[in-house]
Amino acid sequence: MLSKKTKYGLKALTYLAAQKDKQPVQIAEISKKENISQKFLESILLSLRKTGILGSKKGKGGGYYLIKEPKEILMTDVMRILEGPIALVPCVSLNFYEKCEDCPDEKTCSVNKLMLKVRDANLAVYRNNTLADLVST
Amino acid sequence: MLSKKTKYGLKALTYLAAQKDKQPVQIAEISKKENISQKFLESILLSLRKTGILGSKKGKGGGYYLIKEPKEILMTDVMRILEGPIALVPCVSLNFYEKCEDCPDEKTCSVNKLMLKVRDANLAVYRNNTLADLVST
DNA sequence: AATTACCCTATCTATTTAATAGAGTAAACA
DNA sequence: TGTTTACTCTATTAAATAGATAGGGTAATT
Numbered sequence: 001m002l003s004k005k006t007k008y009g010l011k012a013l014t015y016l017a018a019q020k021d022k023q024p025v026q027i028a029e030i031s032k033k034e035n036i037s038q039k040f041l042e043s044i045l046l047s048l049r050k051t052g053i054l055g056s057k058k059g060k061g062g063g064y065y066l067i068k069e070p071k072e073i074l075m076t077d078v079m080r081i082l083e084g085p086i087a088l089v090p091c092v093s094l095n096f097y098e099k100c101e102d103c104p105d106e107k108t109c110s111v112n113k114l115m116l117k118v119r120d121a122n123l124a125v126y127r128n129n130t131l132a133d134l135v136s137t
Numbered sequence: 138m139l140s141k142k143t144k145y146g147l148k149a150l151t152y153l154a155a156q157k158d159k160q161p162v163q164i165a166e167i168s169k170k171e172n173i174s175q176k177f178l179e180s181i182l183l184s185l186r187k188t189g190i191l192g193s194k195k196g197k198g199g200g201y202y203l204i205k206e207p208k209e210i211l212m213t214d215v216m217r218i219l220e221g222p223i224a225l226v227p228c229v230s231l232n233f234y235e236k237c238e239d240c241p242d243e244k245t246c247s248v249n250k251l252m253l254k255v256r257d258a259n260l261a262v263y264r265n266n267t268l269a270d271l272v273s274t
Numbered sequence: 275a276a277t278t279a280c281c282c283t284a285t286c287t288a289t290t291t292a293a294t295a296g297a298g299t300a301a302a303c304a
Numbered sequence: 305t306g307t308t309t310a311c312t313c314t315a316t317t318a319a320a321t322a323g324a325t326a327g328g329g330t331a332a333t334t
Binding site for chain 2: 007010014035075085088102109110111113124125134136
Binding site for chain 1: 308309310311312313
């Protein structure tokens with residue numbers, strides 16, 4: 001199941017991408033328009049800023065804005081920041097690889113075998129989609 | 138993240154599929170060989186039996202066995218039983234559809250848009266893989 | 275009839291998710 | 305320069321879920 005964090009994050013990013021100008025948008029505005037708890041949204045936008053997806057401006061007229069063009073923002077990056085590893089088990093993860101402690105041999109492990117295919121399929125989707133693809137035209 | 142329930146279930150099914158004869162295999166044997174808590178495994182195998190994947194035999198010489206040939210057992214069915222809906226959000230689920238309460242319009246929802254593609258990609262994998270594909274040769 | 279192994283219910287703990295509160299800090303503008 | 309505005313951080317809490325465990329009950333073989 002997709003976490004609300006990811007859901008909210010995607011909606012917020014899409015909202016920012018749909019802006020005509022590149023003026024900062026206040027958290028309160030996004031939270032209101034997209035039905036998201038403001039405080040929760042704060043932490044989500046913060047993590048997107050710290051990982052280089054968003055920029056922020058303080059003071060009057062401040063808010064959050066996209067650093068790059070929507071079509072330059074890959075879903076692989078967004079999903080890894082918001083949802084964590086794309087792989088469903090650590091032993092098939094590209095960026096967060098870990099050996100399973102209970103599994104004697106990855107080569108013959110059926111879970112590993114299936115999840116490798118699942119990872120590749122998901123990766124293909126996330127690599128072929130950018131934030132621009134999520135904005136309704 | 139894949140639940141341990143699914144992980145254990147897949148390993149148990151693979152273990153059964155790898156049997157030469159079709160004699161029932163005891164829970165204790167699978168639990169020992171695959172490093173799975175026996176009680177937890179009991180409940181997993183039970184749900185697989187109730188959904189028509191496994192058969193069971195009681196008494197001496199009893200245990201669990203596959204009802205169909207491994208290549209007839211689709212991963213779509215197995216995953217739905219063990220892990221639940223394949224879709225990451227209910228609004229794109231084929232078998233468990235539900236409207237999102239916080240989303241005004243699915244047609245313009247960016248989350249819906251992305252998750253639809255993710256669902257299709259995952260579905261393709263699960264439809265093209267059977268239990269036979271998980272057994273190491 | 276006794277054994278074996280499935281079957282069911284209930285409980286418990288740890289972890290994670292989601293939401294909330296409150297205080298602090300930095301930048302913009304008058 | 306000071307006030308406003310809005311971002312930033314820490315901590316707390318409630319709810320849900322996962323995972324594991326215990327113990328007893330029941331049905332089918334031999």
